Amino acid sequence: MLKFYKILFLNILFLSTLIVISSYSWFSMWMGLEINLLSILPLMTNPKNLYPSEAAMKYFITQTLASLILLFSIxxxxxTQEFIPQNSSNMLILMINSSLFLKAGAAPFHAWFPEVMEGLNWENCxxxxxxxxxxxxMILxxxxNMFLYLSWIILISTILGGIYGxxxxxxxKILAYSSINHIAWMLASMLYFKMIWLLYFIVxxxxxxxxxxxxxxFNIFYINQLNLIFNSNKLLNFFxxxxxxxxGGLPPFLGFLPKWLTIMNLIYNQFYSLTLVLIIFTLITLFYYVRLTFSSFLLTKIELSIKLTSLNNFWFFFLNFISLAGLLIYAMLPNFF
Incomplete structure (x- = not known):
């Protein structure tokens, strides 16, 4: 059950992001980021557990550092009577972009992200x-402007996200490193055609x-807890x-669509090496995804005679239907092009 103060701070969290998106000046963007930071901290805390408080402290320190760098750059x-980004020096753009990468958790500014994730519950994750x-x-x-710097961030994010997981x-932590890898794809998707980023983020x-x-x-946090649950429910196992x-972006599922569009966009703009590295290290992330679901692929496995509680949730089945409808989307796409 949600408490009143959590509903209040959750609404402020959503509004602060809308402030950033609709801002016309750097100071209002910075203000929106600060409101966003201060509104998520009460959502992280839990009086029954010390780990969320530790995660909130780590998150506060790193986000404050990023905000200070951003404010200093502004x-x-x-x-210096310069405008950003048209007439500013490369150093200012680099400082601003670095602060935003630190806020987003992109490598090599990612060290706080898995540690903060490890101390949170699933809603905050x-x-x-x-x-x-x-x-x-949205600010990025x-x-x-600095495509070379952005390319290095994309490369480091996809490599570290693949290997560390x-x-x-x-x-x-697996989902945290997976998110770092997906950040690399999102940054690559916004290089020339911004709508691909929106599609990628929604999917x-x-x-x-x-x-x-x-x-x-099912209150699952570690790999060794998976078998007990998914051996008892075939539909949940399948989903x-x-x-x-x-x-992982395996065709013909819905997750392949934004990756496919990103790859086409990168190749069209002659980012061949970047595309190759993204694909290779996404295969590594796919490897540890398959390791998680390996018991699902086995034809013979132990099934429990005890019937555990099943997950009967309309939104869960609705969202899974949308996810699996990627097959229909791919079948319909040639009719529109």
């Missing part, structure tokens, strides 16, 4: 992986919501497997 640009990415990404869309047993959010509904309902394969 003041510096105003004192959902906010961290989806809603909290919108504000810095209007400030994409291999040796994790915590589902929250990614749907898939993450599907998975977190399952994890939250779980399909969502992870879709999250």
């Amino acid at each position: 003041l510096l640009s105003m004192n 959902l906010l961290m992986m989806t809603w909290q990415k919108i504000a810095p990404m 869309i209007h400030n994409l 291999l040796n994790q047993i915590s589902l929250r 990614y959010s749907i898939l993450i919501i599907n998975l977190i509904i399952i994890f939250r309902y 779980f497997m399909m969502n992870f394969l879709s999250l």
